[in-house]
Amino acid sequence: MPRSKGPAQPPAETGPAAARHLPEATLVRLTQYLRALTELREAGRARASSEVLAEAAGVNSAILRKDLSLLGSYGTRGVGYETEVLAQRITECLGLTHEWRVSIIGAGNLGRALSGYGGFRNRGFSVVALFDASPDLIGRDVNGLRVANVAFLEDVLTFTRTNMAVLAVPGPVAQGLVDRVVRVGVRSILSFAPVVLQVPEGVTLRKVDLATELQILAYHAQQAAHADPERS
Numbered sequence: 001m002p003r004s005k006g007p008a009q010p011p012a013e014t015g016p017a018a019a020r021h022l023p024e025a026t027l028v029r030l031t032q033y034l035r036a037l038t039e040l041r042e043a044g045r046a047r048a049s050s051e052v053l054a055e056a057a058g059v060n061s062a063i064l065r066k067d068l069s070l071l072g073s074y075g076t077r078g079v080g081y082e083t084e085v086l087a088q089r090i091t092e093c094l095g096l097t098h099e100w101r102v103s104i105i106g107a108g109n110l111g112r113a114l115s116g117y118g119g120f121r122n123r124g125f126s127v128v129a130l131f132d133a134s135p136d137l138i139g140r141d142v143n144g145l146r147v148a149n150v151a152f153l154e155d156v157l158t159f160t161r162t163n164m165a166v167l168a169v170p171g172p173v174a175q176g177l178v179d180r181v182v183r184v185g186v187r188s189i190l191s192f193a194p195v196v197l198q199v200p201e202g203v204t205l206r207k208v209d210l211a212t213e214l215q216i217l218a219y220h221a222q223q224a225a226h227a228d229p230e231r232s
């Protein structure tokens, strides 16, 4: 369905302008620093050295200093980093000052679990809609959201000003849903579906695959076992 006005997207000036050029591994670590900074601030720490912050984030302090220097945050010798200032800098860099309105498509086991995850809201993500195609689920209340009929996907995405979509549907229907989501202007998609998906330029699609993560974990366990046969 054509629409006159696209969903709210991050304005260019507050979007992750700097983050666009950061390496993927740095971006992942920035989220870890942010979590660590939140914990330190909750514990009343106004400042933290790179060593303290690195330990709280579970990374090497030299890597942390290098990552933060990419954001223009160098800390002060003997004082370290101001936790609030640094948290704000990382938040801006990751584009988290923007309001992210997330719609989850697929209200099965995974979709329902994701919709109830409180950790999203704390980090600036609001789940605004949950969709399904099953008559058994449509209209049901799930974590305070009424499951919407996917037949009305475009209308509801527009109405809720969704700017991020999560796919928790079977593989065979995923591409068709991606196409519909993209057509109404959503440019950020996270997919759990176990298939390769195509998106046009300008749309970011990330795929989560726990099986891949387990395989990588198995590889590391095997490497460790080779290095130290006593541990296997």
Ligand SMILES: NC(=O)c1ccc[n+]([C@@H]2O[C@H](COP(=O)([O-])OP(=O)(O)OC[C@H]3O[C@@H](n4cnc5c(N)ncnc54)[C@H](O)[C@@H]3O)[C@@H](O)[C@H]2O)c1
Binding pocket: 105, 106, 107, 108, 109, 110, 111, 131, 132, 133, 134, 137, 150, 167, 168, 169, 170, 171, 173, 177, 191, 192, 193, 194, 208, 209, 210, 211
């Ligand atoms: N990537 C991962 O790590 C990971 C982990 C678990 C599950 N998955 C995948 O995530 C997906 C969901 O898993 P699940 O356990 O929740 O499955 P599920 O069967 O419980 O839920 C899938 C839901 O999608 C709905 N659905 C089907 N077609 C639809 C359509 N066209 N529009 C809207 N909804 C539709 C179904 O009615 C069902 O409620 C599956 O593809 C599964 O393989 C991925």
